[in-house]
Amino acid sequence: MKILITGGAGFLGTQLARALLRLGHFRGQPIERLTLADRVAPAHPEVVADARVAADVGDLLQRMPALLAGAQDVVFHLASAVSAECEADFDLGLRSNLDATRALLDGLRQQAMRSGQLPVLFFSSSVAVFGSDPGIPLPAVIRDDTFPTPQSSYGAQKFICEQLIAEYTRKDFLDGRVARLMTVSVRPGRPNGAASSFLSGIIREPLAGLPAVCPVDLDTAVALASPANTVAGILAVAQADREALGGRTAINLPALTVTVRQMLQALEAVAGKETAALVTLSPDPAIARIVGGWPAHFDSPRAAALGLKPDASYRAVIEQYIADNKTTG
Template identity: 60%
Template sequence: MKLLITGGAGFVGTRLAQALLARGTLAGRRIETLVLADQVAPRAELLADPRVKARTGALLAQCAALRDEPFDGVFHLASAVSGECEADFELGLRSNLDSTRALFDALRATVQHGAPVPRLVFSSSVAVFGPDAAVPLPPRVADDTLPAPQTSYGTHKLMCEYLLADYSRKGFIDGRAARLMTVTVRPGRPNGAASSFFSGIIREPLAGDEAVCPVSANVCHPVASPARTVEGLIAVYEASREAFHGRLAMNLPALNVCVGQMLDALEEVAGRAVRERVRFESDERIAGIVANWPKAADAARAARLGLKPDGSFTDIVRQYIADCEAAPDGAAALKGLAR
């Protein structure tokens, strides 16, 4: 089979590609070609695999050529993130809405020219939920909670969910949307997401650097480790349409935690000195965005697919440390960890 991952050189895209290549099969079929489309080239170790092909450049510019390249399956991860969408409205529309519709239309063209209908997983977000005066946000958002996004990013994700459902209804794609929780701990440099600090307050102290937390310790939010996120994307792809019971958008499992609990876990694993590298400094812009996000989430439908949340945030911290220890250049990421 031939697969496409948009955003395939990003953090989640890279982890997903590695998992698929290690498995060798998806939904009972052998993976022969894995195309990674992104604005930057994939890692060298991925390109060394003869099954991997790269498509480098803006997705919107690539979609015309994709009309002549049928795929059996697609993971659509490419997106401008929350902070970017708030800061640059046009960028958000172009990267999230325009590119998604262009991708769906490219896939539709291949089907209309006789190719099989591709299965597509769209990475949506818990940001589709938000407070609304008419429909108050519940303590935990569930699959049947009314989406009411209060950010451009969440609005784009919800609009793409509706597009996916309509293209699927028409038979142009076999679509399903996985609503990702905030993925932490992400390695590397902070990105433009408003949620970036959820990784930064763990990542930077472990590297020996100071981290600034822009919200209070009482702020709570649903999160998931990279491993659980990739596991969820693959399970959503492999699930039958009947397993969705009609609706194509599904919450992935969440570990519901508060910032203070995250720091408690960091201290438990790495010690008090590492925790003390985090200082609180309010950022009204970030705090305002986060205030409109869910405090916790449930994922009953994902549980029926066998998916589970992380056991604890301590487990997530330990997973991040283990990942760094296994990486060739991971020592620098842990130079602040007392042994």
């Protein structure tokens, strides 16, 4: 089995690569090659040292023909310009999110025509596809049949990609699966350009003894998932048979709903008052508008049918982050 991960050197791509390499098999076949495509080379020692791993470094849109010149059995399409970036630079979002995805879809379609075998494509979408529209107000709880009405460029681009993948699947050009990921917290490393970046930063930085800024009201509710739970959801959706998926439309992965205040209370319970005091409140209306427009409460029976559950508590998420950081750091 040959697998491609776009965005493979990023945090989530690296976590997914490690999980796949440890499994050794995927969809009943041994993993022969795992190609990680990104703007930078993978750096995690466990990934770099594995002989099955190949790195493809460069601009994804430009590299697409070479990436698909050899048949890929499974593609995990994680690469994306993130929320705040897309809002600030509309053309960047169109190129990185729409153009690259369209090129990938057409490349896989051509591959299927040559081989007669449908490649599997997993696409990481986002809860940013949901928003409140005057014609279709956002419900208190997002269900599997809630209609997306994105209110950001990033959310709109993700929803367009969802529909394209559903159409290519309907036409039997590929076997597409889409999961809407919750905000992943706690992410290690440096902040990125996502509007949700602070939802890791207000935990990660204080635990490292560094100050952090919270740009939203403390009572802002958010839907989160730990890195481990997110990867488990990706793998489950990518491996499920079509009947178990319950359709071509995107699946909402399980969400742990907490307020920012509850996150900081969990931080204090785990690491003490002095650590929690390193977080200061400094409102950013632009970030607050984007994050405040995202839904926080989900009812996801399709994900539950695949055996997926939310994280038990945010305290458990923090404790897992600390344990993982000690192991890898």
